[in-house]
Amino acid sequence: MRSRFNQDAHSHYLFTPRDLTRWCLSLLRYDFSSIKNDATADNLLEIWTYEACRLFKDRLVGSSAQEKFDELIDKTLKNDWSSNALGSLKGKILYK
Numbered sequence: 001m002r003s004r005f006n007q008d009a010h011s012h013y014l015f016t017p018r019d020l021t022r023w024c025l026s027l028l029r030y031d032f033s034s035i036k037n038d039a040t041a042d043n044l045l046e047i048w049t050y051e052a053c054r055l056f057k058d059r060l061v062g063s064s065a066q067e068k069f070d071e072l073i074d075k076t077l078k079n080d081w082s083s084n085a086l087g088s089l090k091g092k093i094l095y096k
Contacts, residue, residue: 001015001056001072002015004068004069004072005060005065005068005069009061009065010061012059013059013060015056019055019056022055023051023052023055026051026054026055027047027048027051030047032044041081041083042083042085042088045077045081045083045085046085046088046089048085049073049077049085049086049089050089052073053069053073053089056069057069057070070086073086074086074087
């Protein structure tokens with residue numbers, strides 16, 4: 001995030017470890033015990049991706065920056081976890 005989106009472009013593009021803490025804390029809002037039977041890796045990655053989008057993507061200015069973010073997170077999901085969580089989210093109403 002910091003290398004692709006820096007403060008030279010927009011002053012509010014300041015991404016710090018505090019943002020990572022907020023991201024982790026946002027995951028604690030979910031009750032994973034109630035979805036124990038349905039809690040597959042893809043479900044967890046969809047939640048992880050959704051919260052990342054709300055925390056980071058919502059700050060980005062313009063559709064081109066948001067598309068770059070989507071490419072970045074999609075590449076990470078596919079390379080590291082062989083997941084299409086972003087594609088699954090795009091098919092749902094909650095994701096824009």
